[in-house]
Amino acid sequence: MKALHFGAGNIGRGFIGKLLADAGIELTFADVSPALLDALNSRKGYDVHVVGEQATVEPVSNVNAVNSAGQDAINLIAEVDLVTTAVGPTVLEKIAPNVAKGLVLRHQQGNQKPLNIIACENMVRGTSQFKQHVFNALPEDEKAWVEAHIGFVDSAVDRIVPPAAAGTTDPLEVTVETFSEWIVDKTQFKGELPQIAGMELTDNLMAFVERKLFTLNTGHAITAYLGQQAGHATIRDAILDEKVRLVVRGAMEESGEVLIRRYGFDPEKHFAYIEKILTRFENPYLHDDVERVGRQPLRKLSAGDRLIKPLLGTQEYRLPNDNLIRGIAAAMHYRSEQDPQAKELVELLEKVGPKAALAQISGLPEDGEVVAKAVALYESMH
Numbered sequence: 001m002k003a004l005h006f007g008a009g010n011i012g013r014g015f016i017g018k019l020l021a022d023a024g025i026e027l028t029f030a031d032v033s034p035a036l037l038d039a040l041n042s043r044k045g046y047d048v049h050v051v052g053e054q055a056t057v058e059p060v061s062n063v064n065a066v067n068s069a070g071q072d073a074i075n076l077i078a079e080v081d082l083v084t085t086a087v088g089p090t091v092l093e094k095i096a097p098n099v100a101k102g103l104v105l106r107h108q109q110g111n112q113k114p115l116n117i118i119a120c121e122n123m124v125r126g127t128s129q130f131k132q133h134v135f136n137a138l139p140e141d142e143k144a145w146v147e148a149h150i151g152f153v154d155s156a157v158d159r160i161v162p163p164a165a166a167g168t169t170d171p172l173e174v175t176v177e178t179f180s181e182w183i184v185d186k187t188q189f190k191g192e193l194p195q196i197a198g199m200e201l202t203d204n205l206m207a208f209v210e211r212k213l214f215t216l217n218t219g220h221a222i223t224a225y226l227g228q229q230a231g232h233a234t235i236r237d238a239i240l241d242e243k244v245r246l247v248v249r250g251a252m253e254e255s256g257e258v259l260i261r262r263y264g265f266d267p268e269k270h271f272a273y274i275e276k277i278l279t280r281f282e283n284p285y286l287h288d289d290v291e292r293v294g295r296q297p298l299r300k301l302s303a304g305d306r307l308i309k310p311l312l313g314t315q316e317y318r319l320p321n322d323n324l325i326r327g328i329a330a331a332m333h334y335r336s337e338q339d340p341q342a343k344e345l346v347e348l349l350e351k352v353g354p355k356a357a358l359a360q361i362s363g364l365p366e367d368g369e370v371v372a373k374a375v376a377l378y379e380s381m382h
């Protein structure tokens with residue numbers, strides 16, 4: 001079996017690429033970073049540092065890499081059995097035209113074998129969104145063939161993989177936590193279901209996607225935003241701050257009450273899942289900056305993402321949401337010199353004021369109770 005994985009970054013190298021290579025799949029990474037491409041092609045492998053109570057070093061071998069914008073990537077799409085991505089939600093649209101070209105070539109070459117494409121991003125049904133981008137780039141007369149031969153499979157991906165340790169000069173260095181979970185929607189595959197160790201198949205994906213995104217990612221984002229407010233540089237320092245921890249646990253519980261009602265999760269197991277997540281944030285072996293976890297605040301404050309969607313759920317089921325609102329207020333304070341969305345957020349706040357800015361970003365009604373509460377908290381946090 002052959003696979004092409006877009007994005008040789010943290011999750012690409014530290015999780016999905018590793019899992020595919022471990023399964024004996026012939027793996028090529030597609031990326032745009034010359035440093036990553038050169039290092040992967042010259043060394044054909046790298047070490048994954050798995051850190052926890054017992055640290056291990058797990059080598060990945062027999063991999064190579066191509067430029068994702070070039071003809072090599074197009075040729076591979078015509079040939080491989082599996083395409084995966086971990087590029088970031090905003091990049092999916094950029095890689096779609098080349099993927100579309102590869103699918104057209106696959107058809108022209110008469111390759112009728114099923115191909116499955118799985119986006120491994122922090123998004124609700126990210127592959128379905130990617131499919132829309134690919135279809136926008138496909139000629140009209142190719143769409144029926146692609147629909148018949150290509151599976152677009154949604155997934156949920158969970159493993160905390162911060163950027164390389166400070167001070168390293170190795171572009172392939174990657175350190176991961178021991179926990180990992182990759183769950184894919186088995187109803188969307190074309191052809192035989194692949195059996196890959198570490199890839200779980202489900203026919204109830206939405207429950208898993210929302211459980212992960214609206215628990216781990218909700219709590220993580222609020223840890224980052226409140227942590228930055230309190231002057232903490234890392235997620236560990238932030239979550240060990242009792243004031244931050246109280247709100248983070250509270251927000252995950254508020255979101256959890258929604259998930260329990262929506263998907264029928266067992267409350268006891270769900271609250272244990274929350275406790276486990278708090279210990280993952282505390283991991284003393286990972287250095288994870290609050291700035292990284294809070295990145296792209298406009299995306300994280302958008303209607304379908306980890307802060308607003310759980311809040312809308314609390315309104316739907318008439319449940320408490322004070323901690324979620326506190327998290328939203330803190331998100332409005334996120335600042336980062338490296339992050340264009342953080343700059344855009346500041347500009348919008350200055351231009352239209354916090355009420356209109358939050359309403360515009362989140363889709364919440366400007367004159368509603370939530371916006372009023374969040375803005376009052378935002379102003380009190382100055």
Ligand SMILES: NC(=O)C1=CN([C@@H]2O[C@H](COP(=O)(O)OP(=O)(O)OC[C@H]3O[C@@H](n4cnc5c(N)ncnc54)[C@H](O)[C@@H]3O)[C@@H](O)[C@H]2O)C=CC1
Nearest residue numbers: 007008009010011031068086087088089121122159160161
């Ligand atoms: N790091 C983590 O702990 C987790 C991340 N995720 C999700 O995985 C995705 C990737 O995140 P990370 O690996 O942390 O980011 P990253 O920034 O480490 O990796 C992204 C990679 O994509 C590459 N890239 C950028 N533009 C590209 C293009 N046009 N074509 C091909 N490659 C391109 C970058 O050069 C980089 O190597 C995101 O959607 C994130 O939300 C999900 C779970 C865990």
Ligand SMILES: O=P(O)(O)OC[C@H]1O[C@](O)(CO)[C@@H](O)[C@@H]1O
Nearest residue numbers: 122159160216217220221293295
């Ligand atoms: O990758 P995003 O969506 O910007 O958000 C950062 C989040 O993703 C992760 O990297 C992995 O789930 C978490 O560490 C964090 O909650």
